[in-house]
């Protein structure tokens with residue numbers, strides 16, 4: 001193989017790699033536009049990019065002794081606490097991300113209104129309610 005042949009092979013390889021790189025750029029751009037950055041999911045603050053995040057599995061409610069933040073659900077005798085709240089706090093800027101334990105939430109309750117995205121393509125972004 002002479003130098004001219006080697007040069008042609010390398011040029012074709014570079015051309016192929018550039019095409020693959022462009023394809024990956026397009027794929028990355030599309031992926032970034034659909035996935036929102038969360039502190040829980042990526043351990044990176046969406047506001048400032050800091051990567052030191054504190055996860056608090058309980059959020060204290062100062063109004064009740066030993067109380068924890070939760071969603072309130074009306075009960076027959078006593079109100080019930082459902083969906084205990086957890087928080088992710090960015091140590092860079094203080095942004096807080098809240099999450100509730102959805103496994104304990106009873107959606108068949110007047111206290112809560114379930115909102116789902118309309119995937120049919122007609123109407124507004126929500127249905128129900």
Ligand SMILES: [Zn+2]
Pocket residue numbers: 045046047048049050090091092093094095
């Ligand atoms: Zn931050």
